[in-house]
Amino acid sequence: MIWISLSIFGLVLYFIVHHSVSRTTNTPTWLLWLVLMIPALVAGGWAAVYGADVKPPPRLWIPSTIFALISYLYLARPNKRKPAPQSSEAQNTEPENSQSAEDSPNREEKPPKPIAAANLLTKGEESQLQNCFPWSIFYLQNVDYRPQVVICRGQLRSQPEKAYQTIRENIKTQFGDRFLVVFQDGAMNKPFFILVPNPQTQEKEKRRGPVSRPGLALGLFFSTLLTTTLAGLNFSVPDLTRQLLRDQPQLILQGLPYALALMAILGIHELGHYFTARRYRIKATLPYFIPVPISFFPIGTLGAFIQQRSPVPNRKALFDVGIAGPLAGLMVTIPVLFWGLMNSTVVTIPDKIEGLPFDAMNPTSSILLSLFSKLAMGSALTLDKGIDLHPVAIAGWIGIIATALNLMPIGQLDGGHIVHAMFGQRNGAIIGQIARLLVLFLAFIQPPLLIWAIILLFMPTVDQPALNDVSELDNKRDLLGLISLGILVLIILPLPHSVAHLLFAANPIP
Structure with a gap:
């Protein structure tokens, strides 16, 4: 099972690398893929030797991950294109009696001419x-x-x-x-x-084939359904063993609520992008899910994505496509999270939490989570209590986190598209730089954000321009963009202590 999961993950990763960075670098795709696979291969090798129930020690997976990240960034750096060879027509225009460079070594060299520029227009x-x-x-x-x-x-x-x-x-x-x-x-x-x-x-573009590949999309969908179902099973039955699953195979159905909820959130997010792109006649692929072995990433997936195969016509379209995904995803995420919280249980927060904190989530870690938790659980939830999240609530909270990450106003993320459309490409890049520094600073208050901060530091802040990148947005879209950034703030900022004492008081003032 481990090697099947690794094979699926490897195929998906190769597809992503081939279609995202292979055109910007001369480094072979297989080498980029192999470097990125190092952490997964380390985790798979550990699981094969010691079993999937034994987690690899930090001294093993942290160095391998850092090495893979640094090596990938070095190998994937854009290479300068070599000048195109001079055309025969241009060569024939040289005087026949001119001396070669070898005949006149002291002759001053002329600067190179722009490559192929004069050929664009007669x-x-x-x-x-x-x-x-x-x-x-x-x-x-x-x-x-x-x-x-x-x-x-x-x-x-x-x-x-x-x-x-x-x-x-x-x-x-x-x-x-x-x-x-x-x-x-x-x-x-x-x-x-x-x-x-x-x-x-x-x-070359005509030979690329169809934009969407339904067979590939379906294959990734069912692969991700399998990995997320296994992840949901681990959340539902924490003491699950392989022997118990062999004896009671029907237990796997307990992983479906988490899997279906999470895939609905991720899928509808991407469908929001897809249908809005189609509305503006932007060529886009169907949503592609990314399955991942639960031994490598316990939630069972790295999300989903679509690829745009044609340029965005204007900043209005850029804004609408960018914001459609988070808004569509939130329409599913909020009711899923609320239902899951209503079926979760209140527990005492332990002094030390290891791994993912889903069994003792501190609601004050997020303003938005605090509000939803108090609405769903009422007076049972006090300041010294945490939440043992129901698997559906876990899916909802992952959806909230994914929305926040996508709303980060940086580069190719949805938030990057939004601020680019609102303020222009140059100002959007400046906002992206500021946002990266703010997240890094916030990581000292919210340690889980440190991983985000590191990832965002390696992401480019400049978004691709729209064809008409000058026309500005209307006031309604500007307001909607500010609201989306406000939602981001509510998700990532912790609840202030003074407000927490009022909201989670054991005996609130009537």
Whole structure:
């Protein structure tokens, strides 16, 4: 069973590495995958030798995890692309009587020319490009050729939305689907246009196959259902042994409530992203769940994700796609958590808690958890008491934690998309840097956040730009974005002591 779980986890991890970082580095995908598999292989080897019930010591898994993380970051760093070889046409334009570098070693070398920049547009096409910019909309002043892009700078003389729509339609009329038109803010708040070759028209992109793979999605779904059911069984029957499971195989059904609740939360979160992306005609894959052996990660999954295969049209779409997942997930998470808390039991908080604190959760560790716990459990829950969470409550709390992690205003996370859409790409990156430092500082108050802080430090803070990255959001979306960040604060901040004494008083004042 251990090696079956490792095989499933390895296949999923290879798929993720191949589709996420293999295009940005020259390091072979198998080597990146092997480095990331080191902690799982260590855990699997330990379980094979000493049994799954014996946890590997920290001196074994901590160094292996740190080594794997540092090695992966080193190997996965982006490599600079080598200059493309000069075309034969360009070579023929050199004077025939010119001396070679070997014949004249003292001759001053000329700087290298931009690679393939001049090939994007001919002289005639450059004139066509200038006609795409009406002077009353965007007064074109300069066309700058860069490797594989054309940058058009000038003065914006109309509303950003109108300017982008007009110029995009003009370029499409002149050049068809040859270019993607990107509209970005520049220095001194001077927006500019970028023409990028459309990857959808490239032969390599056409050979990539279908966007969604239902067979793969279903396979990962049922694999994750198995691993989360086993995790739920461990939560429901803490003293479970292999012999007991062989004698009473029907016990596995006790793991289904946790598994179904958690997968519903994660799945609906990703479906929120998926259907909103489809609404804006953004190509996206079906949700892919990530199963993980419970010997490696006791909750049975690393979550779920979708991949977007086409650019986001504007900041409005970026915001809507980003916030749809957390909102859809919370609509399921909150009732699941509340029902689970109502079926949980009040226990005394031990002096020392080992492992996951699901059997003695301190509700004051989160403002949001404190409020829901008091509503669900009433006067039985006092300041010196903890909660032995029902498996469904565990699923709900994991959903809350996953929502908080996704709402972090950093890079490619949902929160990163939200602040990018609200404040712009540059300001969003600054907010991401501040958020990482705040989480690191908060980890001294909330030690469980230390793992988050370390993960966030290695995540890029710059989000990918939308095609129209200049047009701003309306007031309703700005308000909704602030509310989502407020929910994040309620989840990760502990309940203040003064409020805790009032909320969890043994004999509250009527």
